[in-house]
Amino acid sequence: MADLAAAIAQRIGREGPLSLASFMAMALHDPEGGYYARHDPLGRAGDFITAPEISQIFGELIGLWCADMWRRIGQPDPVIVAELGPGRGTLMADFLRAAETVPEFRRALRLHLVEASARLRAEQQCRLAAADPCFVASLDALPPGPLLLVANEFLDALPIRQLVRGPADWRERLVGLDAAGRLAFVDGPESPVLSLLVPESLRAAPTGAMVEICPAASALAATLGERLAQYPGAALLIDYGHFPSRTGATLAAVRRHRPAAILDGPGSADLSAHVDFAAIAAAAGAAGTKVYGPVPQGRFLAALGAEARLAALSARADPTMRAELAGGLERLIDPAQMGNLFKALALTSPALPAPAGFT
Numbered sequence: 001m002a003d004l005a006a007a008i009a010q011r012i013g014r015e016g017p018l019s020l021a022s023f024m025a026m027a028l029h030d031p032e033g034g035y036y037a038r039h040d041p042l043g044r045a046g047d048f049i050t051a052p053e054i055s056q057i058f059g060e061l062i063g064l065w066c067a068d069m070w071r072r073i074g075q076p077d078p079v080i081v082a083e084l085g086p087g088r089g090t091l092m093a094d095f096l097r098a099a100e101t102v103p104e105f106r107r108a109l110r111l112h113l114v115e116a117s118a119r120l121r122a123e124q125q126c127r128l129a130a131a132d133p134c135f136v137a138s139l140d141a142l143p144p145g146p147l148l149l150v151a152n153e154f155l156d157a158l159p160i161r162q163l164v165r166g167p168a169d170w171r172e173r174l175v176g177l178d179a180a181g182r183l184a185f186v187d188g189p190e191s192p193v194l195s196l197l198v199p200e201s202l203r204a205a206p207t208g209a210m211v212e213i214c215p216a217a218s219a220l221a222a223t224l225g226e227r228l229a230q231y232p233g234a235a236l237l238i239d240y241g242h243f244p245s246r247t248g249a250t251l252a253a254v255r256r257h258r259p260a261a262i263l264d265g266p267g268s269a270d271l272s273a274h275v276d277f278a279a280i281a282a283a284a285g286a287a288g289t290k291v292y293g294p295v296p297q298g299r300f301l302a303a304l305g306a307e308a309r310l311a312a313l314s315a316r317a318d319p320t321m322r323a324e325l326a327g328g329l330e331r332l333i334d335p336a337q338m339g340n341l342f343k344a345l346a347l348t349s350p351a352l353p354a355p356a357g358f359t
């Protein structure tokens with residue numbers, strides 16, 4: 001949107017070049033021109049499609065995973081079930097339906113949703129009205145007590161910074177203006193301080209190497225870690241990304257299922273980057289939680305009984321539906337599609353045994 005590009009350019013004029021994180025925060029979340037304010041990003045008609053929109057089995061198995069964790073933490077009543085970035089509420093709708101098979105869990109759970117987009121909040125409220133969701137602004141705003149938290153494709157949307165190894169030290173890739181006043185990538189100065197932000201395993205990377213860091217994701221993992229050290233519970237974080245940390249630029253803009261230029265038309269394309277699961281694990285672990293995985297999504301879903309669930313659904317389906325169900329699950333599990341790139345990471349309170357799917 002021209003207006004948002006102009007607003008970003010004005011800010012650069014006032015403050016100098018912005019970090020990519022500041023640019024991303026405006027492009028995604030500006031209350032008027034931001035991507036999430038203007039779009040329903042998900043599904044075939046949107047810009048990208050996510051696992052819960054592909055197969056109902058995804059949310060169902062996550063619901064059962066949480067029901068199992070609830071038993072392991074001693075069946076607390078009430079228990080907070082929280083989702084970060086619930087999108088259209090599809091995962092949670094499937095989760096809650098599956099949770100009906102453990103009625104005590106379904107009755108005990110208090111649904112809390114963290115969602116930045118007013119538009120998506122309205123959709124979630126409508127879709128999940130039966131569970132009377134409580135919307136909170138952030139993880140810190142959740143009430144105290146036992147917690148089961150899920151997040152799918154949430155971390156990849158958090159703002160990142162890109163650091164580049166220069167001849168002497170690290171510098172930051174910033175968003176500035178070119179001679180014509182258009183948004184353009186510019187190099188910040190080299191600084192020894194920036195090298196402290198680079199994961200230790202990558203600090204010796206060769207000149208020209210790029211490292212992406214996501215301070216918001218690390219802060220969130222630390223908060224979750226502290227919380228799970230204090231109250232019983234678990235978190236399941238699923239996203240596309242890598243483990244261990246690695247170099248390389250992954251930030252990408254997507255508009256209607258196609259790659260777009262990152263700085264072109266801020267607010268009109270989704271922006272996301274691969275998740276560094278090693279950084280998340282390190283931040284959560286340092287805060288006192290136990291960390292499991294990440295395991296590839298395909299392996300995780302298979303271990304939770306995806307095939308058995310597919311067979312049960314197929315038995316009741318007509319041939320068209322059956323093909324759709326099988327194709328959907330295949331897409332989530334096949335290593336060449338989403339099965340390997342997407343990964344599941346679990347965080348649990350310290351005294352618990354390894355959760356299902358992580359043994």
Ligand code: SAH
Pocket residue numbers: 036042050051052053084085086087088091114115116117120151152153154157158
């Ligand atoms: N989990 C859903 C949606 C993924 S898209 C699914 O799998 O289909 C990312 C979601 O996170 C959207 O709902 C988006 O509005 C939300 N989101 C992105 N950044 C956020 C932030 N900083 N705080 C809260 N919600 C955010």
